[in-house]
Amino acid sequence: MTGTGVDAVLGALADPTRRALLDVLAARGTASATALAAELPVSRQAVVKHLAVLEQAGLVSSTRAGREVRYTPRARALTATARWMADLAAEWDRRLATIKRLAETDD
Numbered sequence: 001m002t003g004t005g006v007d008a009v010l011g012a013l014a015d016p017t018r019r020a021l022l023d024v025l026a027a028r029g030t031a032s033a034t035a036l037a038a039e040l041p042v043s044r045q046a047v048v049k050h051l052a053v054l055e056q057a058g059l060v061s062s063t064r065a066g067r068e069v070r071y072t073p074r075a076r077a078l079t080a081t082a083r084w085m086a087d088l089a090a091e092w093d094r095r096l097a098t099i100k101r102l103a104e105t106d107d
Contacts, residue, residue: 005058009081012057017042018050022059025073032068 012018017040024039025031033051037044051071054060058077062069 005077006081006084008057009059009077012053012059015050015053017046018054021047021050021054022073025060025071030070030072032070034068036071 013022020040021036024036028035033044033047036051037047040047042050051060051062055062055071059074060071061074062071064070
C-alpha cells in the first residue's frame with residue numbers, strides 16, 4: 001500500500017476525534033452516528049463528517065438499516081498501512097546498521 005491509500009489512512013488517523021471514534025467502534029463492533037456522538041464531546045453532525053473521512057480512508061464501512069446508518073470498523077486499510085510502516089522501519093533499520101558498521105570499521 002503506497003500513495004493515496006496510506007495518505008488517506010494517516011490523514012484520517014491524524015485527528016484525535018477520528019481516533020476516538022475508531023476506539024469506540026473497536027469496542028462496540030458497530031454503532032450508529034447518534035450512538036457514537038453520545039460517547040464523544042462532539043455533535044452528531046461532526047461525528048457524521050468524521051465518519052465520512054474514515055469511510056473514505058477504508059477504516060469503517062456503513063450499512064443502512066431503515067433510516068439508521070450503522071458503522072463498522074474495517075481492519076484491512078489499517079493492516080495494510082501498518083505493513084507499509086513496518087517495511088519502512090525495516091529499511092531504516094537496515095540503513096542504520098550499515099552506517100553503524102561503516103562507522104565502526106577501522107580504515
